[in-house]
Amino acid sequence: MTWTPDQPIVSIHNVKKAFGSLEVLKGVSMDIMKGEVICIIGPSGSGKSTLIRCINALNDIQGGSITVEGQEVHDDNLDRLELRKKVGMVFQQYNLFPHKTALENVMMAPVKVLKQNKAEVETRARELLRKVRLEGKENSYPGELSGGQQQRVAIARSLAMSPDVMLFDEVTAALDPETVKEVLVTIKDLAAEGMTCILVTHEMGFAREVADHIYFTDKGVIVEHGPPETFFDNAQDPRTKEFLSQIL
Amino acid sequence: MSRMIPGLTAPATTDMPVLLPAPTARHTPRALNFSHWLASIPPWVPFLIFTAALLWPMMALAQGTGEGKPTPLEALWRWMPFLITRGFVFTVLISVMTMLFGTVMGVFLGLGQISPVKGIRVASYWITQIFRNSPWLVLLFIVMLSFPFQVTVFGVTIPIPDWTKAVIGLGLPIMANISEIVRGAIASVPSAQWEAAESLAFTRRQTLYQIILPQCIKRMIPPWMNWYAILTMATPIVSILGVEEILNLTRQAIEAENNRPELLVPFYGFVLLIFFVYCYPIARLTIRLERKFALKL
Numbered sequence: 435m436t437w438t439p440d441q442p443i444v445s446i447h448n449v450k451k452a453f454g455s456l457e458v459l460k461g462v463s464m465d466i467m468k469g470e471v472i473c474i475i476g477p478s479g480s481g482k483s484t485l486i487r488c489i490n491a492l493n494d495i496q497g498g499s500i501t502v503e504g505q506e507v508h509d510d511n512l513d514r515l516e517l518r519k520k521v522g523m524v525f526q527q528y529n530l531f532p533h534k535t536a537l538e539n540v541m542m543a544p545v546k547v548l549k550q551n552k553a554e555v556e557t558r559a560r561e562l563l564r565k566v567r568l569e570g571k572e573n574s575y576p577g578e579l580s581g582g583q584q585q586r587v588a589i590a591r592s593l594a595m596s597p598d599v600m601l602f603d604e605v606t607a608a609l610d611p612e613t614v615k616e617v618l619v620t621i622k623d624l625a626a627e628g629m630t631c632i633l634v635t636h637e638m639g640f641a642r643e644v645a646d647h648i649y650f651t652d653k654g655v656i657v658e659h660g661p662p663e664t665f666f667d668n669a670q671d672p673r674t675k676e677f678l679s680q681i682l
Numbered sequence: 683m684s685r686m687i688p689g690l691t692a693p694a695t696t697d698m699p700v701l702l703p704a705p706t707a708r709h710t711p712r713a714l715n716f717s718h719w720l721a722s723i724p725p726w727v728p729f730l731i732f733t734a735a736l737l738w739p740m741m742a743l744a745q746g747t748g749e750g751k752p753t754p755l756e757a758l759w760r761w762m763p764f765l766i767t768r769g770f771v772f773t774v775l776i777s778v779m780t781m782l783f784g785t786v787m788g789v790f791l792g793l794g795q796i797s798p799v800k801g802i803r804v805a806s807y808w809i810t811q812i813f814r815n816s817p818w819l820v821l822l823f824i825v826m827l828s829f830p831f832q833v834t835v836f837g838v839t840i841p842i843p844d845w846t847k848a849v850i851g852l853g854l855p856i857m858a859n860i861s862e863i864v865r866g867a868i869a870s871v872p873s874a875q876w877e878a879a880e881s882l883a884f885t886r887r888q889t890l891y892q893i894i895l896p897q898c899i900k901r902m903i904p905p906w907m908n909w910y911a912i913l914t915m916a917t918p919i920v921s922i923l924g925v926e927e928i929l930n931l932t933r934q935a936i937e938a939e940n941n942r943p944e945l946l947v948p949f950y951g952f953v954l955l956i957f958f959v960y961c962y963p964i965a966r967l968t969i970r971l972e973r974k975f976a977l978k979l
C-alpha cells in the first residue's frame with residue numbers, strides 16, 4: 435500500500451461527480467507520474483475545473499477513486515492537512531489575501547499551519563519571490579500589484595508549502611496578453627525543475643511546449659489524450675478536431 | 683465609470699428584455715440610515731430650536747404676574763449640573779454597558795450563524811431573528827419582570843439592581859443586530875478566500891480568525907457605531923422601569939419646581955439637546971469611517 439515513485443503520483447480512476455442532477459464528470463480516469471506535466475484542455479463547462487478541484491478535495495466525488503501518493507483522497511478519514519501539504523493549487527483569480535503583503539502571503543501557511551520557524555520561512559519566502567521574479571515587491575500589497583505579479587505571488591505562496599504536485603486552473607485566463615508570458619515562464623521553470631504539474635489551460639502553444647501529455651475533455655468525459663505531437667497534429671476524434679480548429 | 687451600459691443606463695439597441703444586475707448584497711454600507719440622517723443635520727439647528735423653546739415660555743411669563751419665581755432659564759440653570767452629572771452620565775453608562783454586553787454576545791451569536799454545526803447555526807439564526815424583530819420595550823419588560831431582584835449563591839445574597847436588568851433587556855436586541863453585522867461582514871468576503879486558504883491547509887478556524895475576520899473587521903465598525911447611536915437614543919425607555927436615568931431625574935426636577943407647566947418644554951428640550959450633542963459627533967464619525975473603509979477592501 436505504501437507508495438513508491440515508480441507508481442503514479444496522482445491516480446484518477448473512473449471519477450464521477452454531479453452537482454444535484456447535473457452530471458459534470460462521467461467516469462474520468464488518468465494517471466500522472468512524478469515529474470510529469472499534463473495539460474487538460476476542453477470547452478467551457480466540460481468539467482476541467484471540477485476535476486482538478488477534486489484532486490485536492492475542494493470538491494467531493496460520488497464515484498470512483500483519486501489517490502495522491504497512494505493515499506485515497508475521497509476517504510472520510512482523510513488527513514486533509516497531509517493532502518494539502520502535498521498538493522498546491524493556483525486559481526484563475528489569484529485569490530491572494532488582500533490584507534497581507536506579498537511576502538506575508540507567501541509566509542503565512544508555513545508559519546501558521548506548519549508552525550515552521552518564522553525566520554527560516556522568511557528566508558525561503560524571499561527566495562521563492564526571487565524565483566518568480568518579484569524581487570523588490572516583497573512589501574507590496576496585492577492591490578498594488580498587476581494581475582501577472584499577483585498570480586506569481588500566488589504561485590510562490592503555493593510553493594512555500596513544498597508541495598509534490600501543483601494544480602493550475604486557467605491561471606492566465608484573467609491576464610492580458612503581455613503578462614501571460616511572465617506567468618507561463620514561471621510555470622515552465624517549475625516544470626523544468628521536475629515539479630509534477632496538472633494544468634487546465636487555453637494556451638495551446640504553451641501546452642504543446644511544456645506538456646508531456648494532453649487530455650481533451652468534453653461533457654464530463656475524456657475524449658482523447660496523448661503526447662502533444664500526436665494530439666495536436668494527429669487528432670482522431672471529430673470533437674477534438676473541431677475544438678482545435680476553433681482555437682488554433 | 684461614465685461608460686453607458688445599453689439597456690441599463692442608455693437606450694438598448696433592441697427591445698429584448700435584458701438581465702438586470704443582481705440586487706446588491708443585504709449588507710451594503712447604505713444600511714446606516716440613522717447615522718446618515720443624524721449626521722446630515724446642520725449642528726446649529728437643534729440649538730436654534732432649543733433657544734426658541736427656552737424663550738417662548740419666558741415671553742409668555744413676562745406678560746403674566748411673575749411673583750418672584752425663577753424664570754425657566756434660571757430653574758434649568760440650577761438643575762443642569764445635576765441632570766448632566768447624575769442623569770446623563772448614568773444614561774451613557776447604561777448605554778456603554780449595554781453595548782458591551784450586546785457586542786460580546788452578538789459576536790458569539792454571529793459566529794454561531796456561520797458554524798459548520800447545523801444545530802448551532804439554526805439556533806443562532808433563530809435567536810438572532812427573534813431578538814432583532816421584537817419590540818424593545820417588550821423585551822425590556824420580560825427581562826425586568828422575570829429576573830429576580832436578588833440571587834443567592836452559596837448562601838450569599840447578591841442583589842440584582844434594576845439597571846443590570848435594563849442592560850440585559852436592551853442588550854438583547856443589540857446582540858441580535860451585532861450578530862447580523864458579524865454574519866453579513868463575513869459573508870461579504872468572497873468565498874474564493876476560503877478556498878484559497880483551504881488549499882493551503884488552513885483549518886476552518888484558522889481561516890476564519892487569520893484570513894476572513896481581519897479582512898472584514900473594519901467593515902463592521904461603522905454599522906456597530908450606528909447601533910450604538912441608536913441604542914443611546916433609545917436608552918431613556920428604561921426610565922419606564924424606574925431606573926434613575928436622565929428622563930426620570932428630569933421629571934423629578936420639574937416636580938421639585940412645583941410642576942410649573944412652563945418648565946416642561948425647556949427641561950425636556952434640554953434633554954433632547956444633550957442627546958444630540960452626544961450622538962451627533964458619533965454619527966459624523968460613523969459616516970466618515972464608512973466612506974474611508976468603503977474605498978479600501
Ligand SMILES: Nc1ncnc2c1ncn2[C@@H]1O[C@H](COP(=O)(O)OP(=O)(O)OP(=O)(O)O)[C@@H](O)[C@H]1O
Nearest residue numbers: 453456458476477478479480481482483484485604
Ligand atoms: N458549485 C457548483 N454548483 C453547481 N454547479 C456547478 C458548480 N461548479 C461547477 N458547476 C457546473 O459544472 C459544470 C462544469 O464546470 P467546470 O467549472 O468544471 O467547467 P470548466 O471546464 O472548468 O469550464 P471553464 O472552461 O469555463 O472554466 C458547469 O456546467 C458548471 O455550471
Ligand SMILES: [Mg+2]
Nearest residue numbers: 482483484604
Ligand atoms: Mg474552469
